[in-house]
Amino acid sequence: MKKLIMSKTLIFLFVFSFINVFIKFFGGSNTLIGVTVVTAMLMFLERDLTIEPIKNTFKLLGINVFLGVLSFLAVQNIGLGVVANFTALFVVGYLFTYDLKRPMYIAFGLQYLFMVGSPVSANEFPVRLLSLAFGALCIMIPQFLVNKNKLEKSSKKIFISTSEDILTKIRNIKENKNIEEINLKIENNINSLKKMLYDNRKDEFYLNDSAIDILNMGLSLERISLILDNYYDKKMNNNASDLNNKNQEICLDIMESEIKKLKLYIEKEELIEYDINLDEIEDINLCEFYIVLNNIHDYFDEYKKRKNTKSEKLYTGNLQIPSNFKISNIHMRGLSKESIRFSYAIKVALAGAISGFIMDYFNLSEGRWIMFTIFSVIQPYSENCIIKSKKRIQGTLVGGTMIFILFSIIKDPSARGIIIVLAGYLGSYTTDYRDSMIFNTMSAIGSAAMIGSVSILFINRILFVLLGIAIGLVVNKFILPYDIKKGYKYLVDMYERVNLEMIEEINLCIKSKHNNYKMKNLLLVPGLIEDRMSLMGINDKEQKHFIKEQKHLTSSIYNLYVNIATNKIKDNDFNEMLKESNCISECEEVKDVIIDSIKNTEDIGTKVACKNLLQILNSLNNKEQKITV
Structure with missing residues (x-):
């Protein structure tokens, strides 16, 4: 609690100081620009913009100046205002959703x-434009203080934390304890790493060599966690023989010992030798574990060499960005009624234009509260619009009543100013939108009441909020409605589509025609999809089952791809079978041969590759009774 109060207080003092400095430079008419600049500054810290600092600075500068020009045109006359408001809010809604x-x-x-x-x-x-340009620079400055080398610093912590979680998972499996909670921790760790890597792409596609090593290490740790699921599933099978249980315990003991070494290796960055003869291992899951573990050591060694020599290559050859990854094509695909970005942008732009027209036509002095309400309650998903509308009404009534009572008792301007500042400070502790609105309403009415009647402002605030909500709800219901169910289906389709694209990259890899950067990009997407699904609040059994199935499929695809790309498959017959097949799915016809290869081949790399291929085929066929090994 003490740390929370300290951090919130420091942030509040920083915001308060920044706004006051901003006012001194650019005048009181640009006070609220200072507020939004510091809001953007703090908000964008969750994204690493340092990979392309100049490009990102000009993007922020361009959008700020663009909005500044449109806001100036919007107040010249009603007709121009409708066009300017619609355009500005559509651009903001589309680009930043x-x-x-x-x-x-x-x-x-x-x-x-x-x-x-x-x-x-x-x-x-001109001063306003200058303040907007300065604001763009202010957003970028903290990036270099907070996010510079963020990937390097954070990835090591994630690897250590994930190693500890894997050790906990092994202990839970041994003791027949539930692993769902620890699985979630591991997934969140790896997904947070994927999000950082997603932000570290140049031209939103290319990763440097160090970032690729970090991605490979993260995916390999995730693979180890998924390998452990096989032991957990067998543990839960009461039909398992005593011999199998004993062998499983031995395998888990070995894995626990090796993960402890790996954790120490990552922490101390000192090479730890392990001597193991894979040919003597009968358990295929343990074989795969050691292959993945060996890969982690190789990736980490390469990563350390690059870090020590400060050699971080970024691909600059003739390899073209695939069309579906080009930014221009992504934006064009988004201009569809099936797109959440387009749906939200149209709704917020239309509602904003309507509210702006009402404000100008009736010359409402506090009419901006209608626009603020609309911008607040209209959300990408329709259900959230209804929830926010209810909470905004509740927060407005409670906050308005509180400030009305306080200002009716307290008449001294200095004391009133303290109340306004205190409301802003206490608002920083809120996490629920309703509570946030209570303090926002107190600040808004209180600030306006310093030169006006608090009772009239209270009534106006309620009326304008209700009008804004009414407009928002109508637009939300009838204009390109986009609910969570539709969004969820879109994500499900995307997850399946991404896995199919990865399989296609394996097909190309067999023919040495693959695009490694495309594969790395595709591997980042599932983690983002899972995060998005979790934000929707759908945590039913069906979703958990779907994510589990797709995660195992993605990991099997990745592992097979690595084995093929690094030529770890030594069995000539299996290699020939892959080359003769036009695509992975055609291997379904020779599934019996693959199963025999798992049992009979002496090459461990081939044995593991066959296992991965079999897992892929089982997932593609989506059979209820799947072949197990």
Whole structure:
């Protein structure tokens, strides 16, 4: 609790100080721009923008100036205002809403609405543009303080933490304890690593060599966790023989010992030798464990060499970015009524244009509260619009009542100012939207009441919030409705589509025509999909089963791809079978041969590759009774 109070207080003091400095430089008319700049500054810290700092700075500069120009045009006349408001909010809604990542539209949307609600004259307009340009630079400066080398620093912590979790998982399996909670911890760790890597792509596609090593290590640790699931499933099988149980205990003991060494190796970065003869191992899961463990050591050794020599190559050859990964094509695909980005952008733009028209037509002095309400309650998913509307009404009534009572008792301007500041500070502790709205309402009405009537402002606030909610709910219901069910189906389809694309890369890898960067990009996507699904709040058995099945499929695809790409399959017959097949799915016809290879081949790499291929085929066929090995 003490740390929470300290951190919240420091952030509040920083925000308060920053806004005051901003006012001194750019004047009181741009106060609210300072508020949104510091909001964006803190919000964007969760994204690493340092991989392309110049490019990202110009992007932020461009969007800020663009919104500044449109906000100036919007207040010139009603007709121009409708067009400008629609355009600005559509651009913000579309550019900063993502299929897989958390949306980032709040700061830019509020910034535009603040500028429309607090217009400046033509003489003051250059200063406003200057404040927006300065704001773009301010967003980037903390990036170098917080996010520089973030991947390197955070990845090591994740690897150590995941190793500890894997050890806990092994102990739980030995003791017949549930592993669901520890699995979730491991998944969250690896997914957080994937999100960082996703932000570290140049041109939103290329990863440097060190980042690829980090990705490979993360995926390999995830693979070890999934290998352990096989032992857990067998443990839960009461029909397992005593001999099998004993062999399983021996395998788990060996794995536990090796993971302890690996954790020490990652912590100390000192090479730890292990001597094992894979040919003497009968358990195929243990064989695969050692192959994956050996891969981790190789990846980590390469990573250390690059770090020590500061050699981080980024591909600059003739390899073209595949069309479906090009930014222009991604944006074009998003311009569809089936896209959540397009749906949200149209809704917020249309509702914003309507509310702006009402504000201008009736010349409402506090009409900006209608626009703020609309921007707040309209959400990408329809269900969230209804939830937020209810909470905004509740928060407005409670906050308005509180500030009305306090200001009715306290008349001194200085004391009132303290109440406003205190409301802003206490609001930083809230996590629920309703509670946040209580303090926001107190700050908004309190600030306006310093030069007006608190009772009139309280009534206006309630009326404008209700009007904004009414507009928002109507637009949300009838204009391109997009609910969680539709979003979930889109993610399910995307997950399956990504795995099929990865299988196609294996087909190309067999013919030495694969694109390694494309494969790495595809491997990042499942983690983002899983995170997005968790944010939807759908945690039923069907979703958990789907994610588990797809995760195992993705991991098997990755492992087979690595074995083929690194030429670890030494069995000539198996290699010939792969080359003669036009695609992996055709191997279904020779499944019996693959099963025989697992039992009879002496090459461990081939044995594991056959196992991975069999797992892929089983998943593709989606059979209830799957072949097990």
